[in-house]
Amino acid sequence: MRIALLGFGNVGRALARLLASQRPAFPFQIAGIHTARHGTALDPDGLPAEPAFGPAAASAGEFLDRAGAEVLVEITPLDPVSGEPAVSHIRAAFARRMHVVTANKGPIAHAYASLREEAERAGVLFRFESTCMDGAPVYNLIRSTLPGVRILGFTGVLNSTTKVVIEAMREGRSMQEGIGEARRLGITEADAAYDIDGWDSAAKTAALANVLLDARVTPQQVRTQGIGRLTPERVMDLAAKRKTVRLVSRARRGADGTRLRVRAEVLDETDILASVQGTSNLLLLHTDLMGTIGTVSISPGVAQTAYGVFADLVEIWRR
């Protein structure tokens, strides 16, 4: 199976290494890579893990035409406000009857319903396991292991930066010091406000709701309140009472549509939502037949995000 990569940052490099390590059991070749920064690399017989780049193709579409791949892996940097350019890249692939895997939550948060319909019309598959929990099975879990189940809602602790900041505040450090710590860990966006004010969580909440609850919303429609007003004094006061704070995403189906909320919540320290720290994530799914079950991912990194893309590629290949 030949793969075209749009984007080649940390996830792309980790994916290239993973694909090399998993051959020949999984015979996937990277036929082309295109990035705004490095240019374009093409080889129908498969590029090496550290390819040499030539001049950039004129457009993503021209790159896809030349790569001759069956699957696009879309891993360009995210514009959280619009979901672009990922949405246009995915549409360009569908127009060429290519399957698509993305690790980019923007398209799912902004345009999932229409992209799903376009994939169906083109007769191709559209997969995005790594968009939410860094590659831990969520969408594939529901699709493959929960037949007949209806998801009624979810509760998640999905943002890493705020967890690192809150833990820093528990030790008396300032929000800026906490943000610095998160930057050193490589988990904070260029603009930390994107995490602190809850927009990262809102995008993840909208993406999950669009897929799991057919909510057809954008991140802007999630009622969002971040941790911007939290102080070390408040967090230490709460710690003395065996409480802490987490930025919690909540969604529930209701008679009048889906209720979506991101908010800094005060929790008992012993609450499972409080137990996830650092880059660890937790997502609880509320269901009709299986009660509440959850997935937790402990300290995932870029290798796990790449693995989620790989798992999606395997599913496409097996079909």
Next chain:
Amino acid sequence: MRIALLGFGNVGRALARLLASQRPAFPFQIAGIHTARHGTALDPDGLPAEPAFGPAAASAGEFLDRAGAEVLVEITPLDPVSGEPAVSHIRAAFARRMHVVTANKGPIAHAYASLREEAERAGVLFRFESTCMDGAPVYNLIRSTLPGVRILGFTGVLNSTTKVVIEAMREGRSMQEGIGEARRLGITEADAAYDIDGWDSAAKTAALANVLLDARVTPQQVRTQGIGRLTPERVMDLAAKRKTVRLVSRARRGADGTRLRVRAEVLDETDILASVQGTSNLLLLHTDLMGTIGTVSISPGVAQTAYGVFADLVEIWRR
């Protein structure tokens, strides 16, 4: 698809109701039910959810011959020491080229490797999702969503009674009062020592290790130490230090085989292993490609165990 049930306790009744509610999307019929207590009920067109029982068939084998089903669901009461009679029931089904689903951890803890080989020889499927986490996806998760992943070990908090007893002790109540509380919740075996001394956890640990790590062990080979010597004073002392106790199952592949252990461990209250309370379960899987990921099930009951059996039936049906 026609199903034969061996056993018809709480799980069997919940399964019968679930199957009725999921038709016609999932066209499963219960063609026969056989229990030591109620006798035998047979109807090739499908029994109602509350069937009338006639005289008992002479043996499980005779029942299977008369039921004419494609799948056996084995849910008889467990003998934790031997895994019988479930193991013999499953073999009787394989001998008749029937697929088997069991919610009974005994056969997996005692005889998984040979049962798997017998199923392969008979050309049938053998599934057991509900044996470990009350129906939450564990085995199906790994089989369906983690291609190429090698499980290196696991850490689990899998026994409910001990969690209820420890929580009672935190409030100053005695072990006997805690056991009484667990009995009222309907989660404790007739002999509470089976939970308190760790044998339930050892059976779950052996079952998981047999499937996930090809360990080929029995529960007797798990190094097991229960919570029998724990006192309310000790638990309250620990609580004052923001610590608590959980009966933790741990398994690790090693150069010299698989190391398996069940032990009462002192944990920080904020540890995710400490955060699961009551009947909730948590299992963390340590993997090569996906780091550590986990499944949590919040307060599952008999309906979730029945759902796990149903999910297995759907997988067999789809094949």
